Amino acid sequence: MIQARDLTKDYGDKRAVDGLSFDVRPGIVTGFLGPNGSGKSTTMRLILGLDRPTKGHVTVNGKPYREHSAPLHEVGALLEARSVHTGRSARNHLLALAQTHGIARKRVDEMIDHVGLHEVARKRAGGFSLGMGQRLGIATALLGDPHTVMLDEPVNGLDPEGIQWIRMLLKNLAAEGRTVFVSSHLMSEMALTADHLIVIGRGRLIADASVPEFLAGASKPLVHVRSPQGEQLKGALASPSVTVAVIEPGLLEVNGLTAAQVGEAAAAHGIVLHELTPHQASLEEAFMDLTRDELEFAAT
Amino acid sequence: MSAIASPSASSRERVTQSRVIRSEWTKLRSVRSTSWSLLAATVLTIGFPILASAVISAHWGHRSPGERAHFNPIDPALVGSQIAQLAIGVLGVLVISAEYSTGMIRASFTAVPMRLPVLWAKAIVFAAVTFVLMLPAVLIAFFASQSILSRHNANIAFSDPHVARAVIGAALYLTVIALFSLGLGAIIRNTAGGIAAFAAVLFVIPPLMNVLPASWNDAASRYLPSNAGRAILSITHDSGSLSPWVGFAVFCGYAAFTLAVAALLLVRRDT
Ligand SMILES: Nc1ncnc2c1ncn2[C@@H]1O[C@H](COP(=O)(O)OP(=O)(O)OP(=O)(O)O)[C@@H](O)[C@H]1O
Ligand SMILES: [Mg+2]
Numbered sequence: 001m002i003q004a005r006d007l008t009k010d011y012g013d014k015r016a017v018d019g020l021s022f023d024v025r026p027g028i029v030t031g032f033l034g035p036n037g038s039g040k041s042t043t044m045r046l047i048l049g050l051d052r053p054t055k056g057h058v059t060v061n062g063k064p065y066r067e068h069s070a071p072l073h074e075v076g077a078l079l080e081a082r083s084v085h086t087g088r089s090a091r092n093h094l095l096a097l098a099q100t101h102g103i104a105r106k107r108v109d110e111m112i113d114h115v116g117l118h119e120v121a122r123k124r125a126g127g128f129s130l131g132m133g134q135r136l137g138i139a140t141a142l143l144g145d146p147h148t149v150m151l152d153e154p155v156n157g158l159d160p161e162g163i164q165w166i167r168m169l170l171k172n173l174a175a176e177g178r179t180v181f182v183s184s185h186l187m188s189e190m191a192l193t194a195d196h197l198i199v200i201g202r203g204r205l206i207a208d209a210s211v212p213e214f215l216a217g218a219s220k221p222l223v224h225v226r227s228p229q230g231e232q233l234k235g236a237l238a239s240p241s242v243t244v245a246v247i248e249p250g251l252l253e254v255n256g257l258t259a260a261q262v263g264e265a266a267a268a269h270g271i272v273l274h275e276l277t278p279h280q281a282s283l284e285e286a287f288m289d290l291t292r293d294e295l296e297f298a299a300t
Numbered sequence: 301m302s303a304i305a306s307p308s309a310s311s312r313e314r315v316t317q318s319r320v321i322r323s324e325w326t327k328l329r330s331v332r333s334t335s336w337s338l339l340a341a342t343v344l345t346i347g348f349p350i351l352a353s354a355v356i357s358a359h360w361g362h363r364s365p366g367e368r369a370h371f372n373p374i375d376p377a378l379v380g381s382q383i384a385q386l387a388i389g390v391l392g393v394l395v396i397s398a399e400y401s402t403g404m405i406r407a408s409f410t411a412v413p414m415r416l417p418v419l420w421a422k423a424i425v426f427a428a429v430t431f432v433l434m435l436p437a438v439l440i441a442f443f444a445s446q447s448i449l450s451r452h453n454a455n456i457a458f459s460d461p462h463v464a465r466a467v468i469g470a471a472l473y474l475t476v477i478a479l480f481s482l483g484l485g486a487i488i489r490n491t492a493g494g495i496a497a498f499a500a501v502l503f504v505i506p507p508l509m510n511v512l513p514a515s516w517n518d519a520a521s522r523y524l525p526s527n528a529g530r531a532i533l534s535i536t537h538d539s540g541s542l543s544p545w546v547g548f549a550v551f552c553g554y555a556a557f558t559l560a561v562a563a564l565l566l567v568r569r570d571t
Binding site for chain 1 (some may be wrong): 312313314315316319320322323324326327330331332333381398399402405406407408409410411412413437533550568570571
């Protein structure tokens with residue numbers, strides 16, 4: 001369980017996180033989404049007490065992270081930036097962290113096997129590929145068998161097999177009753193794993209909802225209509241809150257009306273319809289829609 | 301990567317200072333460049349005095365009686381500490397600055413979010429390793445160099461006045477150098493900056509004191525970290541320097557102050 005209340009962080013003049021309040025609950029995968037520079041990594045550092053909030057506070061399993069006497073058993077974290085000494089082997093890296101909590105050597109070797117780094121466990125971590133580094137980060141996160149797992153962009157640099165593995169891992173961790181909090185700037189990836197979404201933009205909360213709620217709430221109704229009287233139908237539907245696009249002759253995309261409303265309008269004008277299909281916006285579209293105004297670094 | 305379910309840990313124990321010390325010991329010995337540098341410092345601490353004594357011994361016949369009278373046999377014995385202090389100072393900075401440059405510090409502070417146990421553990425481990433390596437090194441250097449010099453009866457004995465204090469003092473001095481440089485590294489958090497600060501304090505500021513009026517220079521110079529610290533290595537006491545133990549205490553004060561500032565900043569700053 002992670003609870004943030006009015007969490008705010010300024011770096012000089014720059015407000016990276018702006019009054020965030022949210023709960024991350026156990027037993028489900030909570031996706032943490034936002035465009036680049038929206039404050040996801042900063043929020044995660046605040047949760048771990050690595051950076052101090054300018055205002056507000058955040059607790060993990062009921063206490064500020066710093067006050068836990070065995071923090072690695074409470075939270076396992078994979079941060080965005082690499083957090084490994086390049087001159088040390090993967091095994092010694094894990095061992096040094098394990099020793100702070102009196103975690104046995106055997107557990108270190110188990111975790112190395114678990115993430116598939118057995119072959120390179122004695123090699124310098126500085127020589128690791130991006131994906132191998134990510135695996136080592138995940139081994140670090142799981143080392144203390146923590147109640148809460150927090151991963152910042154975990155699939156970064158992983159091959160398809162690795163991505164698949166992470167998805168399964170996250171779902172299994174949640175099924176075991178753990179709190180799973182995982183960030184991404186890719187909605188499509190979250191669509192496959194998350195049960196709940198927390199979306200931020202420019203450091204502010206935009207949405208905090210289950211995946212179905214999010215889709216229902218974020219997407220304006222979108223309807224595809226096929227009609228031999230396309231032009232006539234377009235005129236019949238015209239209204240300031242509705243946009244009608246002609247995708248191809250005879251096929252219209254109507255934005256802002258439900259399928260029922262389109263059908264009724266057609267009937268009222270005696271227009272023949274060959275097809276009337278309601279479309280739910282994809283998660284990706286819903287996300288783009290929500291965050292369009294909140295882009296930190298928009299392409300121009 | 302075969303199993304998906306994560307194996308569970310059997311025990312759930314808390315972070316303690318002694319566990320953090322064990323962790324820091326693992327960190328120190330598991331970076332190869334650190335081990336090699338420590339080995340090199342030890343070898344040089346022994347090798348340089350042997351070389352210096354051999355050279356002095358070979359040229360003894362060419363020395364004037366005046367030169368022979370002025371010769372202080374402790375000097376070649378402890379010349380290795382001059383080189384060792386550089387290696388130990390650089391390593392002391394690196395012990396912490398490398399964690400910042402690689403990002404390891406975030407892992408360290410995630411495991412030990414109180415942070416201070418990490419600083420104390422680094423100090424204890426690095427100081428202990430330095431002392432344990434340097435004490436035998438200076439002893440070997442002393443006895444080896446004196447046995448070379450004994451050919452010309454130019455040697456002194458370990459039991460002569462102040463000699464034991466100076467030789468053991470060299471190891472103590474290097475140990476405090478370790479702590480002082482660790483403190484600088486923790487304050488500056490950057491390898492190049494930390495090493496520059498260390499070099500400035502030890503090697504650059506002392507000669508700069510010469511631009512001061514002579515009376516100020518005389519009064520202030522002896523309190524500089526390097527001059528105060530090296531008083532313990534000397535068996536002759538002159539009026540321009542602090543007495544050995546006072547000087548050493550002043551030097552320890554500098555190291556303690558540096559570590560205290562480092563500790564204050566460590567708990568306050570973002571990582
Ligand atoms: N240590 C720092 N000092 C100054 N500014 C910072 C610092 N960390 C983050 N920022 C700024 O805060 C904002 C949020 O950054 P953050 O890294 O948290 O975003 P993010 O959501 O993780 O982005 P991404 O998807 O690219 O990883 C950015 O504008 C960034 O430049
Ligand atoms: Mg980020």
